[in-house]
Amino acid sequence: MAGRANIPANSSALIAIIADEDTVTGFLMAGVGNVDLRKKTNYLLVDNKTTVKQIEDAFKEFTAREDIAIVLISQYIANMIRFLVDSYNKPIPAILEIPSKDHPYDPANDSVLSRVKYLFSADSVASDRR
């Protein structure tokens, strides 16, 4: 809630990414990538060799880190660890599911959008979308 510890207003925070290679490359190009002194990165490159365990660990690590404000996660990867994403309910860091190039974006799978739909009648959301 509002009383919880927040990131101080003047400090800068990072954006973490869990996505496929192309998406990660694009965002790194934009300059969100960060490697600290211990060679810890704020992004996870998911390819077909990456295990679900690795993704889970990265997700847990990113959501636990103090200096990360937003976690971007590709939707198809979020689907792999859906139980973790759905059970996560803290406001900071914010989890954002982003569409990836190879997988069509399905708004029904999004944890936040599904909550939006759960809270309000489906037609009011649908009418806003058009």
Place this chain on the structure above:
Amino acid sequence: MSGQSQRLNVVPTVTMLGVVKARLIGATRGHALLKKKSDALTVQFRAILKKIVATKESMGEAMRASSFSLAEAKYVAGDGVRHVVLQSVRSASLRVRSHQENVAGVKLPKFSHFVDPAGGASGGPSGASPSLTGLARGGQQVSACRTAHVKAIEVLVELASLQTSFLTLDEAIKTTNRRVNALENVVKPRLENTITYIKGELDELEREDFFRLKKIQGYKRREIERQMIEAKKFAEEQLAEDLALKRGISMGAATNILVGGGDKDDDIIF
């Protein structure tokens, strides 16, 4: 569950009645205020909801544009560009700053992205060490790709702040509504029940007192009546005595004549 258990355990006195009444007034005022807060939050919540849906749409577009520009850049600069990018990551030039916004006493975190001039080894637009990515060929496409991704980040950051606000507000509204309902359905009825209980109890006491007074009054009246009758009887006796004395014959003497004078009178044969 209805009458007895739904009230506070208090001594039914006038002081307590005043205290409970003051508490009821406080609870009513608090309820009204919380209701207002809940309404304000709901208005904000709906506005955010609409914005989230709209931003989700624009996020799709921004992501499409950015991945398309990445494809362009890869086509022109060759597939090797990704390795260059992945290798040259040092410190983030594009960072997020968070500040708080206050809506009806609820602090909502808001994010805004900014370019950190100290970072930027991976080639931020205004990085201290400009990247050499795409120096050989396709530099324009690479920078276009970079711009597209920065734009996508802008949208994503906005979406993130909307989403955090959404979650925070959701929680806050739930809490506020719970409080409103608790006040309305638990605290207020309990106080009202207590007030009726105290009033009933006070009335009962008053009736008891009244009855007792009546009882005592009746007893006293009966006593006085009895004494009056006594006094009247005594007065009548007194009067008769007085009358007899005045005639010179005491009531005792009169009887004595009849009884004692018989032996002197000759006329009386028997």
